[in-house]
Amino acid sequence: MTDTASLSADPLARDWWTGVADGRIGYEVCRDCNAAQFYPRGRCTACGSTRVETRQAAGNGTIFSITVVHRPPSPALQAFAPYAIALVDLDEGVRLMAHADPALWIGARVRATFVPFGERIVPRFVAPA
Numbered sequence: 001m002t003d004t005a006s007l008s009a010d011p012l013a014r015d016w017w018t019g020v021a022d023g024r025i026g027y028e029v030c031r032d033c034n035a036a037q038f039y040p041r042g043r044c045t046a047c048g049s050t051r052v053e054t055r056q057a058a059g060n061g062t063i064f065s066i067t068v069v070h071r072p073p074s075p076a077l078q079a080f081a082p083y084a085i086a087l088v089d090l091d092e093g094v095r096l097m098a099h100a101d102p103a104l105w106i107g108a109r110v111r112a113t114f115v116p117f118g119e120r121i122v123p124r125f126v127a128p129a
C-alpha cells in the first residue's frame with residue numbers, strides 16, 4: 001500500500017489521512033465550548049480556543065448533497081469515473097466531503113466504508129447494512 005501520509009504536508013491533514021487508512025474518520029471537539037468541527041484545524045472555529053481534541057466518528061450519517069463525477073481532476077483517476085462525491089452530515093454534527101455510492105440520494109442514511117482511490121484510501125459512504 002502507498003504511504004498515504006507522505007501525500008500531505010500539513011501535520012493535521014497527515015494524521016487525518018493516516019486515520020482514514022486505518023478505517024477511522026477523525027473530527028475535532030472544542031474542550032471549552034464543545035463545538036464539533038471538520039476538517040481538523042487545531043483551533044476552534046467557534047471560540048478560537050486551541051484546546052481541541054480529536055475524536056473518532058462512528059461513521060454513520062445522512063447525505064446532504066451528492067453528485068457524479070464524469071471528468072476526474074487528473075488522468076490518473078479516469079479509470080474510476082464515473083464516481084460519486086457526497087457531502088455527508090455525520091451524526092457527530094460535522095459535514096465532510098467523501099466518496100459515495102452513486103445510487104444514494106439526498107437524505108439517505110449512510111455508513112462509512114474505506115476503499116482505495118488513486119494513491120489513497122478514502123472514505124466511501126454506502127447504505128447501512
Ligand SMILES: [Zn+2]
Pocket residue numbers: 030031032033034035044045046047048049
Ligand atoms: Zn470552542
